[in-house]
Amino acid sequence: MRIIIEKNYEEMSKTVMYQLLAKMYEDKKMNIAITAGSSPKRMYELLTEVIKDKREFPNVTFYNFDEIPYAKKQSEGVTISNLRRDFFTPANIPESMIHKLTPENFKEHDAYLRSVGGLDAIFLGIGGDGHFCGNLPGTTKFGDETVEVFYPKELIDVMAGEVGGMDELTPSYFTMGPRAVMNVKEVVMFATGKKKANIIKEAMFGPVSETCPSSIFQLHPNFTLILDEEAASEIKELL
């Protein structure tokens, strides 16, 4: 495990961006899964500035690693929609560089990834409950590959908010499970803010357990954690 601590959100965003750019610049086919959400927003802005209109990444394919479908809208799900809004559209990423995980293809997702040589890198955040991708405590097991997860009761209100109301909620969402993510060659996790300080400590220095899904990354041979000072505030004395 490599831990990099930057002084604030802006600097952390830059460092994550440089790491992602480093992967994009490798001179071979690169399959990279990336996260939607609020933590990476600044990172995508910075990356967009750098790569917008550049055409020097012919070997890169981007993947989403989870998807939350809408019930009624004839449209793509929450994750891909957010990735488009925050990154693909402003950065002019062509469709040919995007591979979508969807409710229709999730059953073949793991086999597909194997057929293209696997994911080379995944960039993801961590939830206050220790979740990564859609692996909330209690929803998946360490041994799960890509799966459909039926919303547990306690999640329904949260998720209804995410999709814009109870009307838009389907019974399930889709996510690469812990095993699928552990099979990625390189894992980069990042976190910002005081509110993540405790879970970072628990996930990285507590027991490896399904009750804190992100603790699994203690076991990955090529794992990098990028934090700002606040997110790192509970672990600084342990380093």
Added chain:
Amino acid sequence: MRIIIEKNYEEMSKTVMYQLLAKMYEDKKMNIAITAGSSPKRMYELLTEVIKDKREFPNVTFYNFDEIPYAKKQSEGVTISNLRRDFFTPANIPESMIHKLTPENFKEHDAYLRSVGGLDAIFLGIGGDGHFCGNLPGTTKFGDETVEVFYPKELIDVMAGEVGGMDELTPSYFTMGPRAVMNVKEVVMFATGKKKANIIKEAMFGPVSETCPSSIFQLHPNFTLILDEEAASEIKELL
């Protein structure tokens, strides 16, 4: 996970040997941890035939991954002694190619491995209880790096046999823990015989759980399992 099934112990031993030889022939520094025990005996005989007196492996260092000390003998422990008997001595491996994990250095073992760039490969077997290295169910946690394990009561008789009687038994042994082994770049596990068929199924297709330590390898991004037909007999219909 890659699974290779050979028709019998002899063929399995050859395939493991070719994999080990492949690592030894890489044209860069290679740190390789290898197992003692009965399963690899034939593999070491075959390897000895191939490499005896060859001097073309200047970049290879071999490591043991656990050690069981003797109480009285002024000598090396059980693991290194067996590796010498079965491989290092007959193959004329020079001392400069051997790095020993010992009761004296185990606390610095993980830091040492990091300082040399980590282990490139580990070759290990699986116990009927799902253990690997010295990680018997109940003795270590997934999050453990290299640790000292005090013999649980139920192990004392077994271990006394291993060291040659109760007189030679110390209170503890030493082992790379699950986290330390998961940090190795490539893991090769092998097993032979009907008696391993059930645990192979449980470890590779059952839940990932500390009650079956080897189940952790479902999570390793570069894991190869080499079996003979008998050891594979319970999983053939799952492949």
Added chain:
Amino acid sequence: MRIIIEKNYEEMSKTVMYQLLAKMYEDKKMNIAITAGSSPKRMYELLTEVIKDKREFPNVTFYNFDEIPYAKKQSEGVTISNLRRDFFTPANIPESMIHKLTPENFKEHDAYLRSVGGLDAIFLGIGGDGHFCGNLPGTTKFGDETVEVFYPKELIDVMAGEVGGMDELTPSYFTMGPRAVMNVKEVVMFATGKKKANIIKEAMFGPVSETCPSSIFQLHPNFTLILDEEAASEIKELL
């Protein structure tokens, strides 16, 4: 440059075979170009013993790196025919694992290789004149990728013998040029016998020059040379 010296042809053949097997066992797509000819005959016999009927190489594709067409026979050329006879047929290599360089596709060969991520390894011999593949002195330039070579006058008799008489001779043959071979990630060259001792010295310790095409490998970042004692007899004092 790594130089490995074995005591005789048999031992050299084994070491080349282990190196080739090492490539075949890597757990990713592997594109491997291999040589026809007399030097590798024993190596292919040994490899055939090891892999015949094994089905554990789903990721390997074999390539020829040159081709000499027949004028009349409705058949494949000399190189692929010899590879079939000496290796593909006895080892039961399925057609799906063979990609042929032919007079029909040579113009797209370099672009094709780029589209599949390039060759991972090439195994080749050296001629008494310093040639490798079809790069005889005077026929190609260091900067050539895959090319058609029109037989120079002094070669016509030799080549007529190769194809079975003047009647079968076409005006040209096809070969990966020096630049195409230098683009391979790893190059393994091997040679046997007293008759190669002088050219080995010239190619590996003399000037890098198109007059001795194999001297180019002094410049490859991942080059291994495997010799028997006789082929190494002129360079032993230089090592």
Added chain:
Amino acid sequence: MRIIIEKNYEEMSKTVMYQLLAKMYEDKKMNIAITAGSSPKRMYELLTEVIKDKREFPNVTFYNFDEIPYAKKQSEGVTISNLRRDFFTPANIPESMIHKLTPENFKEHDAYLRSVGGLDAIFLGIGGDGHFCGNLPGTTKFGDETVEVFYPKELIDVMAGEVGGMDELTPSYFTMGPRAVMNVKEVVMFATGKKKANIIKEAMFGPVSETCPSSIFQLHPNFTLILDEEAASEIKELL
């Protein structure tokens, strides 16, 4: 060969900087040789902004690849002095991250590099005469590793200017030769401006020949060329 064309010096400098940063962020020991001179000045300014005071590169060592000694000054040579002025000093690079090639150690430089696993990357420019590092046409051969070069007569005036007058000129300088540079795992060359357009065309699309030393990179399996529009102006129709 990968060719990346940016619209001007500023954009080219950024792209080179991202490539160098990508190497610096790899999670393993990285040995990186870098160039002094005027072309990289802006790149070092940009890099300095990014990494100044960052302490997250514990695995990086920087190397100079040539050195021009002063005759009288009790000081370091021209190359290291310029690297300090343009990069090491403003970016606060600690001495522990710098390995100097000097007149005193040049004879052991190649062996030293081998002992640390070789250089992982080299970043270099190209001269109007096709030179790279200190490999001016006529001074070194393709087969040279690190060497001492005695100034040819026609260079003496130029070099006297470089060191600050004839008084400071020694009879020779030191450089990694073509073979030493070809042994680096990845080569990144960059060039800016109209004045480089012709030599870029000759080096990358003309014959591979010692009369244009940089033409050797046509033969490197992992070579990236980064240009601005002006430097690329003579090759755009060839791509």
